[in-house]
Amino acid sequence: MSGGMQTLPPTQAPSSVEYGGDEISALVLDPGCAWTRAGFAGEDTPKCVIPSSYGAIGGKEDSKPELVFGDNGINAIRPGMEIKNPMSDGIVADWDVAPQLWRHALTSRLASNLSEHPLLMTEPAWNPPKNREKTMEIAFEDFDVPAFYLAKSAVCASFASGKATCLLIDIGASNVSVTPIHDGFVLRKGVTRTPLGGDFLSNQIRTYLASINVPISAHYQILSKTAVDVGKPAEAVLRQFAPGQEPTASYKTYQEERVLTQFKECAAQVWNGPGPLPPATTPGAADQSFNFGGGRTFEFPDGYNLVFGSERFRITEGIFTPRNMLTHPDIPHPDPETTMGIGSIMASALKDVDIELKGQILNNVLVTGGASLLMGLTDRVNSELGVAFPGPRLRITATGNPVERKYAGWLGGSILASLGSFHQLWVSRKEYDEHGPGIVEKRCK
Amino acid sequence: MSGFQDVRDVMDITGAPDVTARPPPPKKQKTIEKRPDGITRELYALLGENPPPVAIVETKFKERPKWMGKANPWIWKGFENPARSDGLTLYHWERKTEAMDEDLSYRFSKFNVQVDVPTYSDAEYETLKNDDWSREETDYLMNVCREYDLRFPVIWDRYEFPDGKPRSVEDIKARYYSVCRSLMELRTPQNQMSADEIVMFNLLNFDKEREVARKQMAARQFARTPEQCREEEFLLAELKRIVANQDKMAEERKDLFQRLSYPAVSGNGSISAYTGSQGLAQLRDLMVQNSDKNKRKRSAMVQNSADIGAAGAGTAANTPGGGSNANGGAQRDTQAVKKQVRRLSEEEELVFGVSMPEKPTTGVKLRSTMIAPSVKGASAQKMATAYTQLDIAPRLTMPTIKTVKRFEELQTSVGALLDAKKVLEKLEQEARVLKAQLEAKGISV
Ligand SMILES: Nc1ncnc2c1ncn2[C@@H]1O[C@H](COP(=O)(O)OP(=O)(O)O)[C@@H](O)[C@H]1O
Numbered sequence: 001m002s003g004g005m006q007t008l009p010p011t012q013a014p015s016s017v018e019y020g021g022d023e024i025s026a027l028v029l030d031p032g033c034a035w036t037r038a039g040f041a042g043e044d045t046p047k048c049v050i051p052s053s054y055g056a057i058g059g060k061e062d063s064k065p066e067l068v069f070g071d072n073g074i075n076a077i078r079p080g081m082e083i084k085n086p087m088s089d090g091i092v093a094d095w096d097v098a099p100q101l102w103r104h105a106l107t108s109r110l111a112s113n114l115s116e117h118p119l120l121m122t123e124p125a126w127n128p129p130k131n132r133e134k135t136m137e138i139a140f141e142d143f144d145v146p147a148f149y150l151a152k153s154a155v156c157a158s159f160a161s162g163k164a165t166c167l168l169i170d171i172g173a174s175n176v177s178v179t180p181i182h183d184g185f186v187l188r189k190g191v192t193r194t195p196l197g198g199d200f201l202s203n204q205i206r207t208y209l210a211s212i213n214v215p216i217s218a219h220y221q222i223l224s225k226t227a228v229d230v231g232k233p234a235e236a237v238l239r240q241f242a243p244g245q246e247p248t249a250s251y252k253t254y255q256e257e258r259v260l261t262q263f264k265e266c267a268a269q270v271w272n273g274p275g276p277l278p279p280a281t282t283p284g285a286a287d288q289s290f291n292f293g294g295g296r297t298f299e300f301p302d303g304y305n306l307v308f309g310s311e312r313f314r315i316t317e318g319i320f321t322p323r324n325m326l327t328h329p330d331i332p333h334p335d336p337e338t339t340m341g342i343g344s345i346m347a348s349a350l351k352d353v354d355i356e357l358k359g360q361i362l363n364n365v366l367v368t369g370g371a372s373l374l375m376g377l378t379d380r381v382n383s384e385l386g387v388a389f390p391g392p393r394l395r396i397t398a399t400g401n402p403v404e405r406k407y408a409g410w411l412g413g414s415i416l417a418s419l420g421s422f423h424q425l426w427v428s429r430k431e432y433d434e435h436g437p438g439i440v441e442k443r444c445k
Numbered sequence: 446m447s448g449f450q451d452v453r454d455v456m457d458i459t460g461a462p463d464v465t466a467r468p469p470p471p472k473k474q475k476t477i478e479k480r481p482d483g484i485t486r487e488l489y490a491l492l493g494e495n496p497p498p499v500a501i502v503e504t505k506f507k508e509r510p511k512w513m514g515k516a517n518p519w520i521w522k523g524f525e526n527p528a529r530s531d532g533l534t535l536y537h538w539e540r541k542t543e544a545m546d547e548d549l550s551y552r553f554s555k556f557n558v559q560v561d562v563p564t565y566s567d568a569e570y571e572t573l574k575n576d577d578w579s580r581e582e583t584d585y586l587m588n589v590c591r592e593y594d595l596r597f598p599v600i601w602d603r604y605e606f607p608d609g610k611p612r613s614v615e616d617i618k619a620r621y622y623s624v625c626r627s628l629m630e631l632r633t634p635q636n637q638m639s640a641d642e643i644v645m646f647n648l649l650n651f652d653k654e655r656e657v658a659r660k661q662m663a664a665r666q667f668a669r670t671p672e673q674c675r676e677e678e679f680l681l682a683e684l685k686r687i688v689a690n691q692d693k694m695a696e697e698r699k700d701l702f703q704r705l706s707y708p709a710v711s712g713n714g715s716i717s718a719y720t721g722s723q724g725l726a727q728l729r730d731l732m733v734q735n736s737d738k739n740k741r742k743r744s745a746m747v748q749n750s751a752d753i754g755a756a757g758a759g760t761a762a763n764t765p766g767g768g769s770n771a772n773g774g775a776q777r778d779t780q781a782v783k784k785q786v787r788r789l790s791e792e793e794e795l796v797f798g799v800s801m802p803e804k805p806t807t808g809v810k811l812r813s814t815m816i817a818p819s820v821k822g823a824s825a826q827k828m829a830t831a832y833t834q835l836d837i838a839p840r841l842t843m844p845t846i847k848t849v850k851r852f853e854e855l856q857t858s859v860g861a862l863l864d865a866k867k868v869l870e871k872l873e874q875e876a877r878v879l880k881a882q883l884e885a886k887g888i889s890v
């Protein structure tokens with residue numbers, strides 16, 4: 001303390017007018033499995049959102065491949081470009097590429113000189129210490145930031161909803177995670193996750209389409225199309241590629257993934273009763289035995305369109321009852337018997353939480369993540385929660401704003417890094433030089 | 446140009462504005478087409494640029510506020526945070542003011558509040574020794590407590606003492622508080638503590654057993670099944686009903702005792718104490734008092750006591766030398782005596798039907814109408830049934846003083862009988878219910 005202002009007495013709460021922002025032009029980076037989000041602290045949406053997938057061109061044996069990042073880079077049709085993803089299960093798997101991806105997210109539109117901006121990054125609660133140190137190392141050694149902080153994305157997402165104590169359910173691309181949070185601290189013993197996120201859902205849709213022999217077309221393949229009736233063969237002019245000029249299989253998969261995301265947005269729905277989802281009579285056959293609230297039409301990029309009835313519910317049911325997931329020998333899927341559904345991971349997340357906090361935590365259940373936008377999902381989470389915890393009062397909150405739902409982690413980081421009282425928490429360059437990357441364990445709790 | 450100047454002021458740009466750098470946007474030349482000859486003005490008005498048929502409200506900007514002086518500039522300024530020890534300089538925009546150059550402390554540094562976790566010397570630790578806790582673990586505990594600001598659920602969550610025993614939240618709390626308490630006592634003996642310190646000292650007394658029991662109860666409460674919740678709700682409603690019933694019963698029983706009670710007679714059971722007019726007045730007061738306790742019966746009782754008073758007057762008149770002049774009641778009696786020309790004996794009074802009511806009513810009335818109805822409404826109905834059962838006419842054929850008096854007595858005792866019957870029925874009902882409950886639980890009575 002260099003004299004001057006005294007700290008508040010510990011018994012006195014700060015008055016609400018005293019809380020306040022103080023923007024220091026910090027950058028916030030929220031690297032996810034599907035999307036990497038970056039922007040300035042203090043703003044309400046990330047200015048730069050790029051796919052976490054990247055394109056690798058060339059690079060046989062001797063030469064290093066040329067990497068392309070961002071929507072424009074990886075969606076362009078380039079012969080021989082492989083689409084890859086440096087992330088796996090929410091954490092970095094490829095340390096050669098991830099820093100380049102982050103640098104692209106930070107410098108392509110936001111800042112030209114990273115040494116002028118403190119950087120706040122988010123990480124999943126299960127990030128191993130090795131990875132945390134590595135992240136800090138990259139920030140200081142590679143990006144040369146003046147100050148750095150590594151915040152838990154779950155805590156950030158809870159701050160984005162104005163809660164310091166809550167149960168955060170994040171349904172992202174690679175997994176569903178449940179994190180109990182008390183006073184802005186992750187209760188580590190309660191962090192649980194299950195690989196039933198958006199990617200699993202994509203594979204469920206693929207499995208279903210494979211079972212009825214409907215191929216997925218992607219937008220890049222179509223030059224023009226004509227409208228056809230429901231179930232009629234497509235009449236589309238396909239793009240022709242000269243031999244050796246075709247896009248790679250991984251490119252095709254990535255492009256199909258975009259179509260599947262559209263399918264999730266407009267056709268998929270979560271079953272909300274009454275009762276459990278009735279079993280299918282014959283695979284593919286529409287059954288009329290119960291009311292699905294009408295079918296939904298989905299048109300593939302080539303114009304082929306189908307009405308989906310009960311299948312809309314069957315592709316999402318696996319998230320809650322993994323035993324009922326659809327399987328196909330060629331499409332990867334987690335083990336239906338041992339994988340835990342959302343209901344069970346919520347129950348086990350609270351097992352090791354102090355009894356006194358349970359009530360408060362269950363009264364503040366938050367649902368975030370891109371895949372939580374599935375129609376009817378929050379209602380189902382609510383009823384699963386009611387089954388797991390019949391006694392206490394439950395209140396579940398999920399913002400209706402899809403942008404806030406997708407970028408909750410980033411938004412909370414943006415709020416945090418623009419608070420005047422946060423600026424004492426940054427790990428500075430000097431501290432890093434003195435203590436090395438190990439300081440991350442001590443300071444970013 | 447003043448808007449432009451304001452911007453320059455805010456950015457603190459001095460020097461002559463570079464006019465050439467920013468040529469004013471070319472003014473739109475308004476061309477007025479000339480009306481060709483041979484077309485009437487009206488017709489031409491319908492062609493060409495028509496004025497709109499509806500009046501358009503001219504949109505006007507708000508008037509420019511008149512600032513005194515020029516706009517205040519903001520500057521990008523580095524600041525140090527006294528809450529940090531590493532002298533990290535961060536930058537933010539600040540309003541340029543006179544006080545700027547003075548070394549103002551960062552206004553958010555006062556939120557850097559730390560909790561007081563005591564430290565102890567080696568000598569002091571001697572008194573803190575505990576078989577269950579090693580010195581190393583105690584040191585570790587105090588550090589974690591400091592690190593997580595005494596958030597015990599978080600401390601327990603992160604508690605990882607190498608090769609230590611598993612500790613519960615209560616173990617941790619008990620050790621922490623006992624260390625604090627012992628240290629406090631060691632430093633200031635209990636008899637020298639100030640009042641505040643005593644309060645603090647007592648607060649530090651952590652009752653682990655009670656806390657554990659309380660948590661267990663909370664856990665049981667938390668783990669209720671829906672059936673248990675429902676049963677509890679049902680039992681609570683039942684309990685409320687029984688309590689309400691009991692209150693009503695107690696009230697009624699009190700009523701009954703009120704009816705059956707009579708003023709306690711002194712010693713030998715003789716009525717000699719009440720034979721004098723003074724004694725009678727006392728008796729009357731006593732009875733009025735008794736009846737005061739029961740508002741519902743009050744009016745009836747007053748009537749009765751008035752009767753008794755009247756009777757007393759008669760008796761007093763007959764008692765030679767009876768009644769002193771000491772109190773008001775006796776005074777009235779003596780006045781009545783004075784007025785009397787000839788004294789009638791009791792038998793004579795009866796024979797002639799003479800009575801001396803205390804408050805004679807005006808006019809002539811049949812005695813039968815003077816019989817005080819002891820009860821009203823539904824109970825009157827019941828009373829009538831009781832009369833028929835007992836073979837008594839509900840109305841006196843010959844209402845003399847004597848018969849009326851007897852009839853009123855009868856009325857009271859029938860009332861008491863009916864009340865007793867009601868209570869009996871209720872008790873029997875309760876007994877039946879309890880017996881049934883016991884039987885349901887398999888306990889034979
Ligand atoms: N409206 C929607 N309905 C269902 N799923 C969606 C929707 N929008 C996006 N998704 C899915 O959400 C996932 C991305 O979620 P996000 O939270 O951004 O993941 P991450 O944080 O891992 O990058 C993708 O799998 C995408 O398909």
Ligand SMILES: [Mg+2]
Binds near residue numbers: 172173409
């Ligand atoms: Mg995420």
